[in-house]
Amino acid sequence: AQAQTLRIGLESDPDALDPDRSRTFVGRIVFTALCDKLIDVGADLSLIPQLATEWSFSEDGKALDMTLREGVVFHDGTPFDAAAVKANIERSKTLDDSVRKTELSSVESVEVLDATHVRLNLSAPDAPLLAQLADRAGIMLSPSSFDSDVAANPVCSGPFKFVSRVAQDKIELEKFGDYWNADAIKIDRVTYLPIPDSTVRLANLQSGDLDLINRLAATDAQTVENAGNLVFAKAEGLGYQGITFNIMNGAKADNPFGKDARLRDALSLSIDRAAINQVVFAGLNAPASQFVSTASPYFDPAFPVPARDIEKAKALIAEAGVSTPLELELQFPNRPESQQVVQMIQAMAAEAGINISLSAKEFATMLTDQKSGDFQASQVGWSGRIDPDGNITGFVSTGGGFNDGGYSNAEIDRILAEARAESDVEKRKALYHEANVILNEEQPLFYLYNEAWLYGVSDKVAGFTAYSDGMIRLENIELKQ
Amino acid sequence: MNRPMIEAADLSKRFDVGGGFLKPSRLLHAVDGVSLSVNKGETFAIVGESGCGKSTLARLLMRLLTPSSGRITIEGHDISDIAGADLRQLRRDVQFIFQDPFSSLNPRLTVAKLVAEPLEAHRPEMTASQRRAEVARLLSQVGLRPEHMDRFPHEFSGGQRQRIGIARALASGPRVLIGDEPVSALDVSVQAQVINLLSDLRDSLGLTLIVIAHDLAVIRQMSDRVAVMYLGRIVETGPTDAIFERPRHPYTRALLAAIPGPDGGGGAGLAGETPSPIDPPTGCHFRTRCEFARDECARTRPPAEPTGEMSEVACLRWRDIGEATDVMPVAPKRSAAAEARFRLYRDAMGQTENNSQQGNNR
Amino acid sequence: MLSYLARRLLISIPTLILISVFVFTLQKMLPGDPVLALAGEDRDPETLDRLRELYNLNKPVWMQYLLWAKGVVQGDLGVSIRTGLPVSDMILSKLPVTIQLAVMSMIFAIVIGIPAGILSAVRKGTATDYAANVVALSGLSIPNFWLGIMLILLVSVKWQLLPASGYVPLTEDPVQSLRTMLMPAFVLGTGLAASLMRHTRSAMLGVMRQDYVRTARAKGLAERRVILRHAFRNALTPVVTLIALLFGELIAGAVLTEQIFTIPGFGKMVVDAVFSRDYAVVQAVVLVTAIGFILMNLVADAANVLLNPRLRLS
Amino acid sequence: MAEIAAPVLPRAKSRVWRKLRSHRSAMFGAVLVALFAFLALTASILPIADPSATDWGAVRQAPSAAHWLGTDELGRDQFSRMIWGARASLLAGVVSVAIALLVGVPLGMLAGYFGGWIDAVISRCTEALLSIPFLILAIALASFLGPSLTNAMIAIGIAATPVFIRLTRGQTLNVVAEDYVESANAIGLSTPVILRRYIFPNILPPVLVQSTLTVASAIIAEASLSFLGLGQQPPAPSWGAMLNTAKGFMVQAPWMALWPGIAIFLVVLGFNLLGDGLRDALDPRED
Amino acid sequence: MVTALTDDNDNLLSLRDVSLNVRGHAAPLLDGVSFSVSRGETLCVVGESGCGKSLTSLSIMGLLAPALSAGLRGSMEFDGQDIDLRDLASLKRLRGSRIGMIFQEPMSSLNPAYRIGDQIAEAWRQHNPGDGMDQALEMLRLVGIPAAERRLRDYPHQLSGGMRQRVMIAMALVNNPALLIADEPTTALDVTIQAQILRLIARLQTERHMGTILITHDLGVVAEVATRVAVMYAGRIVETGPVEAIFTDPQHPYTIGLMSSIPPLRGPRERLATVPGIVPSIETMPEGCRFSTRCPFARSECRQTPPLQELAMRHFAACHFAPLEHKLKGAA
Numbered sequence A: 001a002q003a004q005t006l007r008i009g010l011e012s013d014p015d016a017l018d019p020d021r022s023r024t025f026v027g028r029i030v031f032t033a034l035c036d037k038l039i040d041v042g043a044d045l046s047l048i049p050q051l052a053t054e055w056s057f058s059e060d061g062k063a064l065d066m067t068l069r070e071g072v073v074f075h076d077g078t079p080f081d082a083a084a085v086k087a088n089i090e091r092s093k094t095l096d097d098s099v100r101k102t103e104l105s106s107v108e109s110v111e112v113l114d115a116t117h118v119r120l121n122l123s124a125p126d127a128p129l130l131a132q133l134a135d136r137a138g139i140m141l142s143p144s145s146f147d148s149d150v151a152a153n154p155v156c157s158g159p160f161k162f163v164s165r166v167a168q169d170k171i172e173l174e175k176f177g178d179y180w181n182a183d184a185i186k187i188d189r190v191t192y193l194p195i196p197d198s199t200v201r202l203a204n205l206q207s208g209d210l211d212l213i214n215r216l217a218a219t220d221a222q223t224v225e226n227a228g229n230l231v232f233a234k235a236e237g238l239g240y241q242g243i244t245f246n247i248m249n250g251a252k253a254d255n256p257f258g259k260d261a262r263l264r265d266a267l268s269l270s271i272d273r274a275a276i277n278q279v280v281f282a283g284l285n286a287p288a289s290q291f292v293s294t295a296s297p298y299f300d301p302a303f304p305v306p307a308r309d310i311e312k313a314k315a316l317i318a319e320a321g322v323s324t325p326l327e328l329e330l331q332f333p334n335r336p337e338s339q340q341v342v343q344m345i346q347a348m349a350a351e352a353g354i355n356i357s358l359s360a361k362e363f364a365t366m367l368t369d370q371k372s373g374d375f376q377a378s379q380v381g382w383s384g385r386i387d388p389d390g391n392i393t394g395f396v397s398t399g400g401g402f403n404d405g406g407y408s409n410a411e412i413d414r415i416l417a418e419a420r421a422e423s424d425v426e427k428r429k430a431l432y433h434e435a436n437v438i439l440n441e442e443q444p445l446f447y448l449y450n451e452a453w454l455y456g457v458s459d460k461v462a463g464f465t466a467y468s469d470g471m472i473r474l475e476n477i478e479l480k481q
Numbered sequence B: 001m002n003r004p005m006i007e008a009a010d011l012s013k014r015f016d017v018g019g020g021f022l023k024p025s026r027l028l029h030a031v032d033g034v035s036l037s038v039n040k041g042e043t044f045a046i047v048g049e050s051g052c053g054k055s056t057l058a059r060l061l062m063r064l065l066t067p068s069s070g071r072i073t074i075e076g077h078d079i080s081d082i083a084g085a086d087l088r089q090l091r092r093d094v095q096f097i098f099q100d101p102f103s104s105l106n107p108r109l110t111v112a113k114l115v116a117e118p119l120e121a122h123r124p125e126m127t128a129s130q131r132r133a134e135v136a137r138l139l140s141q142v143g144l145r146p147e148h149m150d151r152f153p154h155e156f157s158g159g160q161r162q163r164i165g166i167a168r169a170l171a172s173g174p175r176v177l178i179g180d181e182p183v184s185a186l187d188v189s190v191q192a193q194v195i196n197l198l199s200d201l202r203d204s205l206g207l208t209l210i211v212i213a214h215d216l217a218v219i220r221q222m223s224d225r226v227a228v229m230y231l232g233r234i235v236e237t238g239p240t241d242a243i244f245e246r247p248r249h250p251y252t253r254a255l256l257a258a259i260p261g262p263d264g265g266g267g268a269g270l271a272g273e274t275p276s277p278i279d280p281p282t283g284c285h286f287r288t289r290c291e292f293a294r295d296e297c298a299r300t301r302p303p304a305e306p307t308g309e310m311s312e313v314a315c316l317r318w319r320d321i322g323e324a325t326d327v328m329p330v331a332p333k334r335s336a337a338a339e340a341r342f343r344l345y346r347d348a349m350g351q352t353e354n355n356s357q358q359g360n361n362r
Numbered sequence C: 001m002l003s004y005l006a007r008r009l010l011i012s013i014p015t016l017i018l019i020s021v022f023v024f025t026l027q028k029m030l031p032g033d034p035v036l037a038l039a040g041e042d043r044d045p046e047t048l049d050r051l052r053e054l055y056n057l058n059k060p061v062w063m064q065y066l067l068w069a070k071g072v073v074q075g076d077l078g079v080s081i082r083t084g085l086p087v088s089d090m091i092l093s094k095l096p097v098t099i100q101l102a103v104m105s106m107i108f109a110i111v112i113g114i115p116a117g118i119l120s121a122v123r124k125g126t127a128t129d130y131a132a133n134v135v136a137l138s139g140l141s142i143p144n145f146w147l148g149i150m151l152i153l154l155v156s157v158k159w160q161l162l163p164a165s166g167y168v169p170l171t172e173d174p175v176q177s178l179r180t181m182l183m184p185a186f187v188l189g190t191g192l193a194a195s196l197m198r199h200t201r202s203a204m205l206g207v208m209r210q211d212y213v214r215t216a217r218a219k220g221l222a223e224r225r226v227i228l229r230h231a232f233r234n235a236l237t238p239v240v241t242l243i244a245l246l247f248g249e250l251i252a253g254a255v256l257t258e259q260i261f262t263i264p265g266f267g268k269m270v271v272d273a274v275f276s277r278d279y280a281v282v283q284a285v286v287l288v289t290a291i292g293f294i295l296m297n298l299v300a301d302a303a304n305v306l307l308n309p310r311l312r313l314s
Numbered sequence D: 001m002a003e004i005a006a007p008v009l010p011r012a013k014s015r016v017w018r019k020l021r022s023h024r025s026a027m028f029g030a031v032l033v034a035l036f037a038f039l040a041l042t043a044s045i046l047p048i049a050d051p052s053a054t055d056w057g058a059v060r061q062a063p064s065a066a067h068w069l070g071t072d073e074l075g076r077d078q079f080s081r082m083i084w085g086a087r088a089s090l091l092a093g094v095v096s097v098a099i100a101l102l103v104g105v106p107l108g109m110l111a112g113y114f115g116g117w118i119d120a121v122i123s124r125c126t127e128a129l130l131s132i133p134f135l136i137l138a139i140a141l142a143s144f145l146g147p148s149l150t151n152a153m154i155a156i157g158i159a160a161t162p163v164f165i166r167l168t169r170g171q172t173l174n175v176v177a178e179d180y181v182e183s184a185n186a187i188g189l190s191t192p193v194i195l196r197r198y199i200f201p202n203i204l205p206p207v208l209v210q211s212t213l214t215v216a217s218a219i220i221a222e223a224s225l226s227f228l229g230l231g232q233q234p235p236a237p238s239w240g241a242m243l244n245t246a247k248g249f250m251v252q253a254p255w256m257a258l259w260p261g262i263a264i265f266l267v268v269l270g271f272n273l274l275g276d277g278l279r280d281a282l283d284p285r286e287d
Numbered sequence E: 001m002v003t004a005l006t007d008d009n010d011n012l013l014s015l016r017d018v019s020l021n022v023r024g025h026a027a028p029l030l031d032g033v034s035f036s037v038s039r040g041e042t043l044c045v046v047g048e049s050g051c052g053k054s055l056t057s058l059s060i061m062g063l064l065a066p067a068l069s070a071g072l073r074g075s076m077e078f079d080g081q082d083i084d085l086r087d088l089a090s091l092k093r094l095r096g097s098r099i100g101m102i103f104q105e106p107m108s109s110l111n112p113a114y115r116i117g118d119q120i121a122e123a124w125r126q127h128n129p130g131d132g133m134d135q136a137l138e139m140l141r142l143v144g145i146p147a148a149e150r151r152l153r154d155y156p157h158q159l160s161g162g163m164r165q166r167v168m169i170a171m172a173l174v175n176n177p178a179l180l181i182a183d184e185p186t187t188a189l190d191v192t193i194q195a196q197i198l199r200l201i202a203r204l205q206t207e208r209h210m211g212t213i214l215i216t217h218d219l220g221v222v223a224e225v226a227t228r229v230a231v232m233y234a235g236r237i238v239e240t241g242p243v244e245a246i247f248t249d250p251q252h253p254y255t256i257g258l259m260s261s262i263p264p265l266r267g268p269r270e271r272l273a274t275v276p277g278i279v280p281s282i283e284t285m286p287e288g289c290r291f292s293t294r295c296p297f298a299r300s301e302c303r304q305t306p307p308l309q310e311l312a313m314r315h316f317a318a319c320h321f322a323p324l325e326h327k328l329k330g331a332a
């Protein structure tokens, strides 16, 4: 039979195809086909075995023991074993320009117990570590490929092996015959094509030049559904979009919104999140109220999406005793969707007496300005992590890597640290509830909506499932001619 | 009367041509060791073929170009390398008339502006209305109607424009007027008008005139003395009649013989063409086309030698050649009836000219 | 002739240095820390510092320039901060794409523009001339990117005749390669064809006023011969120069066209690089484009020298 | 009877004007430009909808009686946004060319008139800028200055400057060689006067023609930058920005992309026609 | 000088009643221009700039701009053949083969892109078999270009103005035409070169027994080469006759005015009599006698167009008052 190639349209070109240097989301999508990790994520966001079949934390939480799958080989034929795990984790921790170092900062050493058993010794208990090992930090490269240019020719143990890449054009992979789960793989080749323009991506799907497109524009969903030969697929996402305020980062924090939580709340209350979702996203995303989405087991039903309440917003402003109209500078990345969202917010806030002036920035510029405190409020988002810690700690803890607003609350710092060290789910939930109460009061940032993962799929493709982590898993996908 | 107004001594101008980045430069000798002296109140003509350096010489004399070597004096003052206020004073005393009446007037300025400009530059004390009156006076002086002050140059015919150019040159009250082929671009009829105008102006204003031309008839009509140029050098100077009736230099003879006319010009005419001024012949520049050339002509640059009659000739062999007489064509003799017609015409013209002169002065 | 060209090349060296200094300073003035853009969601101070160190971003600007210039002289254009690939490799892989696009557009433009220009000059004032002018002006006035969008909408989405995007190397599948490039080349070529037509027309009109064209007619030559051999031959000089100049416009046009049709070429690379502050790439692309531009001018000069005996013999 | 000085030629200034007036396509271009200019100038007093009034209930509606040109992604009236967008486009075209003129013409005149090292420096820099493709330069400059209409105008202005430097320099060289400049020298006029009265007015016609044509390309450039998100910022409308948004709704609401495209086309066509007409009218050879 | 007696049997070209109207103007640019040229004869057409000399010659060649040729009327008899001047195809057949033409500007009249040998040969090839290079070489020798073999391969810019004009002559004559039209062939040249070229044309013309129309505004040239003269003014021929008659016995006030304007080469230098004003343009063309606006003798009769009247053997003038000395006595 003819070799079956699945052509997938991505929204941008991945960066370096080296798990220790990769930073982009689309890069992770490609790694899903190319590389296996120690741990995988299931449809329900639970952690499930991949290269590791079993794992457990020691009593004090300072050691993680893992049992490895047997009979796994890398694409170059090198067998996978405990030594390979050790080599990979050490590479991630030591490579000059590795961006995995923070994720693995709690790992002090890796012990090879025997060929199929390995122990990670930790400096402190680290519950989110498992989630990191389910991501790029857990990707296993063939140790014999370390010396060559990994990004130019990554050698992993995933279901597909690397064939070629033309930057900004395409990445081609072909089926790896010796894959441990080869039976689940029904296609011969897969090609990823970066096409930034969603219309063009869709046009290619419609014309049959692509079989599957990632990040379908919400407004195009109807088109896909209406087309006879296309299928629309969707999964709830883990990420969010919100508004971050400058609370204490430099001179620009000195504005009414930086100083008074009531005003931030008033702004939040003036926004009709459902309307935004409806107008901009055809109702396909979910209005958001907290740092995790409903897809996450950690979602806290005690914090529902705030309904729009102009009167209350006005009351809060009056209570704060500031003169109206209030002025607020809101920066946002110059992408069409963000642009629509902030324009709606601008219109809505005006009704509560808040004059928003918009300032579009290129993403790079915006991040820099945010970091240096050159902003009052910023419309930003986060692509989301499986572990709730990844969605909150860096953003609100004192000195956190993403805490650009300079928010600082000792109580929050304590609760989040505790939750991080705790591996019991229920106990963690309780801790996060505590945090939510405080954060809801102080509103250093508030949430607008959770993005859903939207796909357009050709009806020739069978067996495609959308996952909440946004990865495209190729197991069980079939192509009909 | 015979005091020199302008004198040039061993004047040279070399242009750097063909040079450029990483390219050897070559020198073009446009004017090559020219000496001359023009007396007050006389009309001095320079004649020669295209490219022989007439215009360059004229521009040197009024310091639009700076000489490469040699000296120029005006009434004894050295002006070879003056600048600033002295140069401005020179611009007042010496004025220029251009060949091309189409390109020498700024098309974006009105006639009034054009003529007023030198007044603004040299007589700043004048008020605007004084200036306007002066412009009107100048325009009628050159035979233009002052009503047309506010028009633009291209609304005038070639002859009229040349008059505007002359009015503009007269505005600063110069004592010397240099005309670079002032009538060459004009039709004969208009040419005659401008020739008459220039000689009238010279007489009424006591100007010293230096006129460049290549039309020998025009030169004879206008000038008191003539200099003949060939390839950057003056080969012969002298009073006009002497040059026309008794030319000594072989080149002058050839020029006169080449004037077209009923007898087909005298003799065989001049063969060949003017060599390039970048690599001129050694010794006498004319020797390559000269029927009298000898070996010595290739070796020595002929000095200018006086021949009597206030003439000078730069030829090694002028004594051997002797003077030629009557090389010019003879006009056919008109019938008596025709002479009568010409007289009639002249009389009638004199009248109309007077009429229009009066009309202008009204 | 050769020495003339060599001289021209030498003259362009300072120009190139100026360009590189200019682009370099401009980039350094761009707001936005490339390292932050690069680190994306994985940023912590240590990583950032390490990256800065790695890409020399912590050194004074003039040092950075000198380091870069030293590399360039040695043939090393640096490493893309975004993809981690050597910039020279990236450029080499993109160049054929844009060149194919440029050549196809240029062929289109020449095939349409020059004959139309000649025709409308010869038929000056007639309906043909008028029509050609209207079409040409329209071609110049339509925004490229809009034309591209509309074509995608009609040709790809609605009629599904041609692919909306992508690139297939000519060597891999010539037919598909031409198919994918057809629309972009058309979009890019319309403006060029229009420019070329107008310039050919005005050059022809200028030449046809010349005395030697009248001489050719006076010899009794056939009109066709007068126009092609005597007039067009001399109008060719400005047209050739224009074609070289249009090369610059082509690259600029390619920026948007490649963006719209998602063609992995030079133009797309440079826009992406500007937005992601990929200094080395922007720098190199501008330099390479400028060299290309200068070379094209040189080619035009050489062509003119060949076409023009006056230059050839001096 | 025999007037020596009876001028018989028609008045010439009016000749250019007459030629332009009888140039049908130029007049058509002028009308187009005037129409859009009128709309742009009077946008605030025309009886049209508020261009930024949103209506969540009526997003992306096809043209109808209520909304002649339909509504956009936030339910704003496209017709009124088109008219307000004319403001941005024309402003961008005119202001950026003004910037280019203000910088380019004096520099070009200096280079052409004085020659020597001044010319060498200016010409080298111009050449360097010219060999960077216009749009790439504009994109780099615009992203350096930050996305906004003003900055886009500055970027386009700077990017267009070298063209004017080169044109002005070349024209100045031509004009300097004219006899009338030498005659100004002969009269004894000072350099500033010569530059102002002799050089400047005479280099103006081609500069004027080029300006008109550059306005046309500047409008396209502004649209391109806005299209890339580097120009006019929301909620203020501009045609390029409208196209940028419309691009996302090509399938559902193609008219959103249609109007701005047509408007850009018409204005640019208008300027091009006008420029061509001016060129013909000012060309002494075309009689 | 060439005073070859020509009889009408030898007639080569008769131009009959050529008029050229421009749309939107009542006055024609050319108005009833007629003349004839015999074999071996040189007809000089003189007149000021803008009198229509070039238009006349271009009409004969069929080379008027298309916009102008629409308003052309008139015919000619060439070599026994009757041709309407609007019949461009017939004119084109004659062009270059039976009628040769040279122009004023030797600098721009040759195509800078081709070798001169090629350009001459091309004229041959157009009308004859063979590549024409031999003929080109022969012609170059004939027009007196030294080292002709080498010059054959030169480009125009490598030649001086005089040489180029020789090349133009070679090109015009390579097909041995019966008629040569030279439109101010020496105006752009220096006097010494002008003399060479005039001599060359005269020599070739006698050798080949060509009819020649020489257009000029230099009366000296006319006196030198003409057998007959036609004086043109504002699109009309105002006086025509044998060269001796024109110079010894000019009749038309315009001819007289022109001659008076030329400074004399001999005799006393006195103030020049001029022709005031300028040639009227198509917009300002007077009714009747077109010279009346500049004529010192103009009277009311001049509102009527004066016919060309024969005042002496083959000497015609178009003036109501010719001969002036009789008709104007008393009136003045």
Ligand SMILES: Nc1ncnc2c1ncn2[C@@H]1O[C@H](COP(=O)(O)OP(=O)(O)OP(=O)(O)O)[C@@H](O)[C@H]1O
Residues within 6 Å of the ligand: B015, B016, B017, B028, B029, B030, B048, B049, B050, B051, B052, B053, B054, B055, B056, B057, B214, B277
């Ligand atoms: N600025 C210049 N640079 C280089 N060469 C020049 C320059 N001006 C004049 N020449 C050259 O100098 C020589 C003399 O020129 P000039 O204009 O003085 O001659 P001319 O006698 O006035 O000629 P014409 O009768 O053609 O006006 C010519 O060969 C000319 O090409």
Ligand SMILES: Nc1ncnc2c1ncn2[C@@H]1O[C@H](COP(=O)(O)OP(=O)(O)OP(=O)(O)O)[C@@H](O)[C@H]1O
Residues within 6 Å of the ligand: E022, E029, E047, E048, E049, E050, E051, E052, E053, E054, E055, E056, E065, E068, E217, E281, E282
């Ligand atoms: N296309 C045209 N439309 C209107 N008038 C024209 C046109 N072409 C020429 N003329 C006019 O016809 C008249 C005669 O022109 P022509 O060229 O025949 O003059 P000429 O006697 O050859 O003059 P010159 O001595 O300057 O060559 C001129 O007044 C000219 O302006």
Ligand SMILES: [Mg+2]
Residues within 6 Å of the ligand: B054, B055, B056, B180
């Ligand atoms: Mg001169």
Ligand SMILES: [Mg+2]
Residues within 6 Å of the ligand: E053, E054, E055, E183
């Ligand atoms: Mg003529």
